[in-house]
Amino acid sequence: MDIQEELFDASAEPYIVGGIKAVFYQNPSNFYKVLLVQITETNCDYKEQEIVVTGSFGQIQEEEVYRFYGKLVDHPKFGMQFTSTRYHQEKPTSIEGLIHYLSGDKFPGIGEKTAEAIVDALGEEAIDRINADPDVLVQIPQLNQKKRDTIVEVIQQSNGMEKIIIGLNQYGFGSQLAYSIYQTYQEKTLEIIQENPYQLLEDIEHVGFKKADAIAEQIGIKADSPMRIKAAILFSLNELCLSNGDTYTYAEQLLTKTIEVLESSRSFLIEPESVADEIVHLIDENKLIEDNGKLYIRSLYAAEWGITASIHHMLENSSKIKYSQDIDKEIKIVEKTFNIQYGKSQKEAIKKAVQSPIFILTGGPGTGKTTVLNGIVTLYAELNGLSLDVEDYTEEKPFPILLAAPTGRAAKKMNESTGLPSSTIHRLLGLNGSENQAGEQAEKELSGGLLIVDEMSMVDTWLANQLLRAVPSGMQVLLVGDKDQLPSVGPGQVLHDLLASQKVPSMELNEIYRQGDGSSIITLAHSIKNGELPADFLKPQRDRSFFNCSTFQIEEVIRQVVTKAKAKGFTAQDIQVLAPMYRGPAGIDALNKMLQDIFNPNDTGRRKEVSFNNKVYRIGDKVLQLVNYPEMNVFNGDMGEIVGITYAKETEDKVDEIVIRFDANEVTYKRSEWNKITLAYCCSIHKSQGSEFKMVILPMVKNYHRMLRRDLTYTAITRASELLILCGEPQAFHESVMKSSADRLTTLKERIMGEEESIKSPTDENATKITVVPESKEPVSSVTDQPVQLSMDQENESPQNGLPKEYKLTISKVNNEEVDPMIGMEGVTPYQ
Ligand SMILES: Nc1ncnc2c1ncn2[C@@H]1O[C@H](COP(=O)(O)OP(=O)(O)OP(=O)(O)O)[C@@H](O)[C@H]1O
Numbered sequence: 001m002d003i004q005e006e007l008f009d010a011s012a013e014p015y016i017v018g019g020i021k022a023v024f025y026q027n028p029s030n031f032y033k034v035l036l037v038q039i040t041e042t043n044c045d046y047k048e049q050e051i052v053v054t055g056s057f058g059q060i061q062e063e064e065v066y067r068f069y070g071k072l073v074d075h076p077k078f079g080m081q082f083t084s085t086r087y088h089q090e091k092p093t094s095i096e097g098l099i100h101y102l103s104g105d106k107f108p109g110i111g112e113k114t115a116e117a118i119v120d121a122l123g124e125e126a127i128d129r130i131n132a133d134p135d136v137l138v139q140i141p142q143l144n145q146k147k148r149d150t151i152v153e154v155i156q157q158s159n160g161m162e163k164i165i166i167g168l169n170q171y172g173f174g175s176q177l178a179y180s181i182y183q184t185y186q187e188k189t190l191e192i193i194q195e196n197p198y199q200l201l202e203d204i205e206h207v208g209f210k211k212a213d214a215i216a217e218q219i220g221i222k223a224d225s226p227m228r229i230k231a232a233i234l235f236s237l238n239e240l241c242l243s244n245g246d247t248y249t250y251a252e253q254l255l256t257k258t259i260e261v262l263e264s265s266r267s268f269l270i271e272p273e274s275v276a277d278e279i280v281h282l283i284d285e286n287k288l289i290e291d292n293g294k295l296y297i298r299s300l301y302a303a304e305w306g307i308t309a310s311i312h313h314m315l316e317n318s319s320k321i322k323y324s325q326d327i328d329k330e331i332k333i334v335e336k337t338f339n340i341q342y343g344k345s346q347k348e349a350i351k352k353a354v355q356s357p358i359f360i361l362t363g364g365p366g367t368g369k370t371t372v373l374n375g376i377v378t379l380y381a382e383l384n385g386l387s388l389d390v391e392d393y394t395e396e397k398p399f400p401i402l403l404a405a406p407t408g409r410a411a412k413k414m415n416e417s418t419g420l421p422s423s424t425i426h427r428l429l430g431l432n433g434s435e436n437q438a439g440e441q442a443e444k445e446l447s448g449g450l451l452i453v454d455e456m457s458m459v460d461t462w463l464a465n466q467l468l469r470a471v472p473s474g475m476q477v478l479l480v481g482d483k484d485q486l487p488s489v490g491p492g493q494v495l496h497d498l499l500a501s502q503k504v505p506s507m508e509l510n511e512i513y514r515q516g517d518g519s520s521i522i523t524l525a526h527s528i529k530n531g532e533l534p535a536d537f538l539k540p541q542r543d544r545s546f547f548n549c550s551t552f553q554i555e556e557v558i559r560q561v562v563t564k565a566k567a568k569g570f571t572a573q574d575i576q577v578l579a580p581m582y583r584g585p586a587g588i589d590a591l592n593k594m595l596q597d598i599f600n601p602n603d604t605g606r607r608k609e610v611s612f613n614n615k616v617y618r619i620g621d622k623v624l625q626l627v628n629y630p631e632m633n634v635f636n637g638d639m640g641e642i643v644g645i646t647y648a649k650e651t652e653d654k655v656d657e658i659v660i661r662f663d664a665n666e667v668t669y670k671r672s673e674w675n676k677i678t679l680a681y682c683c684s685i686h687k688s689q690g691s692e693f694k695m696v697i698l699p700m701v702k703n704y705h706r707m708l709r710r711d712l713t714y715t716a717i718t719r720a721s722e723l724l725i726l727c728g729e730p731q732a733f734h735e736s737v738m739k740s741s742a743d744r745l746t747t748l749k750e751r752i753m754g755e756e757e758s759i760k761s762p763t764d765e766n767a768t769k770i771t772v773v774p775e776s777k778e779p780v781s782s783v784t785d786q787p788v789q790l791s792m793d794q795e796n797e798s799p800q801n802g803l804p805k806e807y808k809l810t811i812s813k814v815n816n817e818e819v820d821p822m823i824g825m826e827g828v829t830p831y832q
Helices: 003-007 095-102 112-132 134-139 145-170 175-195 199-203 209-218 226-244 251-265 272-284 298-316 327-338 344-355 369-384 408-418 425-429 461-469 494-501 520-529 551-567 588-599 671-676 702-707 710-717 730-738 748-753
Strands: 015-026 032-042 050-056 065-075 079-089 248-250 288-291 294-297 358-363 401-405 450-453 476-481 506-509 544-548 575-578 609-612 615-618 622-625 639-646 657-661 666-670 677-679 693-700 720-728 771-773 788-791 811-813
Touching (some): 112 134, 112 145, 145 175, 175 199, 199 226, 209 251, 226 248, 226 272, 288 298, 298 358, 327 344, 327 369, 344 358, 358 369, 369 401, 369 408, 369 450, 369 476, 520 710, 520 720, 551 693, 615 639, 615 677, 671 677, 693 730, 702 730, 710 730, 720 730
Parallel strands (some): 358 506, 401 450, 450 476, 544 720, 771 788
Antiparallel strands (some): 015 032, 032 050, 609 615, 622 639, 622 677, 639 657, 788 811
16 A cells, blocks of 8 residues: 555545646646636535636646545635645546547557557556556567657656655645655655655755654654654754854754754653764764764854865965065055045055955944955055956956955945945855755856955855855955954854954954044944943934834834835835834834835725735835845845736736846746745844945834844944934843843854864764763763763753753763864765
């Protein structure tokens, strides 16, 4: 009995058998379809001859007969329909039916005579027999190899795809996820899932442990099976690292989290020792990396070493950069060109940057980063005899200075402030965004003499590795960013670590140049950076105000401020409300709704609009991109405006579409892709990184306690270029400024400094071992021999089982041989 049959007893299930009269609608990006069926047989209480059947289906052929299982539903708009949960094509059972089927259009080259011969030889079960063993066709002399292949292919295709979709639906996957899974595994889908459902966790986005575990339970994988425990360990390691932005975690956290994941998915108590055992096995299998007591996701470990190797390689080339000109004199010429006098640190930064293979320029707002960057570009061109006129270059002889930033917005800002071409880092490297799963290498090595990357604080460990690896020998690199801003969304704190290593030449600009124009936002930013709020914090200034209010008054305060600003000519694009949380009365969702009513209402009720996920979208709405979409050159955090809505009935694919105009291009989103966007009148501070707005409105109340952090507040207020409106509780702002953000757990700084020694990669002869020791220090389980020891603190006993709920474990290495850290890491790419 196959898995589908095993799972379902179809005897009493409502069904409809009928021929397909029309396919009304099919979503090209998943399996969802709407069909019109001419009923030939049914056990439902339904008297009409035709019915609309909806569900997830593979290839459906018009005129063919199918059997649909599911239920009748009375749709409020479309009336009685049949929602199908599984289906199969009705196999022709009679001899004539079978001959007719095999000699039909589906089987080119098979005439009636040949079809008869097949049925004569194989009988009424012909299709099942061919499916089970394609070689049964060899006995039919009329069939050559080509015809046999065609028959087998057609039968397997219609049967195989159908089985897979049914299988996936029965495992509880909706059509969207089923489609992604099928796209990844194709005909091997069910085989892979049945062999190891946890594989989905590694390969398919949006599949969580509980989902994979539910399938595992269905197919009989035991709660204490090593496969299950290993999957939970890797899942927990990812969760711990990616949610905190760390590149590694410790055994005690990993063990506690893994047990929590396992026990919350199935009610089965897990022995901590068995988790410890599997951690060791994963280390042995090189699927998780243990180094000096720290446990790493493999790709992050490789990326940290990759960055380190690139930096060291660049620094070794320091002596090769030599200019015959007098650099101080040349800087004077640049000053004349720009009619400016650089400050001492600015001058030093320019001088060092052109002479260093890699250089970091950091500083808060208004300290002159852009001014210095322009100075560096001009001086570099001067020293190397290069023209800065893009027109002087061709495809064969490209512009030698590369400018890039992590988001489209930041790249655009760079282009505006330098007048030179700039792009996103992804585009520069030719990355298409699927590297995360596929583990592909960066596609091209860069060419040119100088690479400048702005907003470097937003670049995570994976991307930094990709970027630096693509830098050819001899290319100089300038990294620009504000080290006090939020770290990257992805793991790591690359800019912070590079600076902290003190190995990479750098300059921090501290003098504020924009102060002279009366900006109190910049002075506020610099105070916050130093952990203080200025005495005039609550007093209205020319460019900032504070409205004291409670959580429940925030919406009203913002409504009033925005209504007045709009009356004064501010547009939705000029004003950005930044809030730290999505839910609640002062959350992003509620504020977006209110702001949409101000900027883009549907007063008449007659405007074109579509709804999705409790949100309504109209032409003119300001929207935010939520994920990287490099193929379309649109990135997480980019903002755009809806410029078109086309209803399903008007489109070729019969799917609702929204067209969004971003800074650089227009992108069409089909309904199935609308989860990639949201309204953007109000957004999170994280999403605003890399963008600037004329007016920023920042509410803050103690309710946000988890989000009250200095780097968040600093990042938020530095998004304001002209006006800053603060509202909420003064105490909340005070708390946020007091609380410096904890550093992420990374080892990049130590690696660059050469402080982080690496242990030997495990081999069979010298296996890693973990001993779980309770507080009494008596070993309760010993896995292999020695080097790593975990000790467990049993302070906190769980009431049900006497096992500790929190495990205090430390890894101590006994055997610390020093070898090449990259042993066993060959071929590991950052996105694996
Ligand atoms: N040495 C200088 N002399 C006079 N004005 C300067 C000098 N350096 C910078 N400025 C001016 O200070 C202002 C801020 O400089 P710039 O935009 O380069 O800073 P920034 O660090 O890039 O700021 P932000 O991060 O806010 O964009 C600009 O108007 C710039 O012209």
